[in-house]
Amino acid sequence: TQLLEQSPQFLSIQEGENLTVYCNSSSVFSSLQWYRQEPGEGPVLLVTVVTGGEVKKLKRLTFQFGDARKDSSLHITAAQPGDTGLYLCAGAGDAGGTSYGKLTFGQGTILTVHP
Amino acid sequence: DAGVIQSPRHEVTEMGQEVTLRCKPISGHDYLFWYRQTMMRGLELLIYFNNNVPIDDSGMPEDRFSAKMPNASFSTLKIQPSEPRDSAVYFCASSLDSYGYTFGSGTRLTVV
Numbered sequence: 001t002q003l004l005e006q007s008p009q010f011l012s013i014q015e016g017e018n019l020t021v022y023c024n025s026s027s028v029f030s031s032l033q034w035y036r037q038e039p040g041e042g043p044v045l046l047v048t049v050v051t052g053g054e055v056k057k058l059k060r061l062t063f064q065f066g067d068a069r070k071d072s073s074l075h076i077t078a079a080q081p082g083d084t085g086l087y088l089c090a091g092a093g094d095a096g097g098t099s100y101g102k103l104t105f106g107q108g109t110i111l112t113v114h115p
Numbered sequence: 116d117a118g119v120i121q122s123p124r125h126e127v128t129e130m131g132q133e134v135t136l137r138c139k140p141i142s143g144h145d146y147l148f149w150y151r152q153t154m155m156r157g158l159e160l161l162i163y164f165n166n167n168v169p170i171d172d173s174g175m176p177e178d179r180f181s182a183k184m185p186n187a188s189f190s191t192l193k194i195q196p197s198e199p200r201d202s203a204v205y206f207c208a209s210s211l212d213s214y215g216y217t218f219g220s221g222t223r224l225t226v227v
Contacts, residue, residue: 030219031214042206042218043120044157050214088158092214103148105158108119 006106021074023089030093079113080110121219133195138207150206197226
């Protein structure tokens with residue numbers, strides 16, 4: 001069974017601070033995705049990383065996929081109240097290429113950014 | 116595109132009743148997924164389809180749960196009989212491949 005562990009589970013910070021959320025597994029994934037979910041809505045895809053060591057930037061958000069494709073991080077620079085939400089990482093597939101379409105989700109990180 | 120459409124948004128039912136949740140995926144997406152989200156267990160995959168065929172239903176909790184996809188534009192998740200522990204938010208998602216899902220807004224089910 002593939003498991004993804006996210007840390008921290010809760011993060012409460014002031015506007016302008018930086019933060020990093022981690023997503024770790026003992027399994028290799030063919031790709032890893034990050035989603036953001038707001039109350040009453042479904043998760044919304046932020047980014048997909050595919051290559052080990054890959055770094056992607058989305059405005060103030062920086063996503064990194066570990067070299068071994070087992071872990072990932074999300075870094076937010078100068079957080080704003082609009083960044084508040086539940087951040088989820090999700091791994092797709094495995095090293096053998098099976099379970100191609102199936103995502104395994106981490107438990108999520110609840111981020112609150114205070115003005 | 117209107118995205119993934121789920122109905123109803125909210126459902127309150129009594130224990131023992133049958134509940135049917137509906138999903139219309141994005142046109143052209145080959146994969147359809149049903150997830151359940153609770154505070155305790157997070158997002159759990161119940162079942163997924165590829166080209167209308169169920170591929171993996173190992174997450175379906177028990178025989179009370181069933182899912183169908185009669186065509187490429189419609190899927191249902193049925194619980195019969197429902198129990199209070201089934202209370203959760205149920206999400207449908209669709210995708211072209213494994214590189215990004217589009218989720219619906221979910222159905223919040225409360226079984227009393």
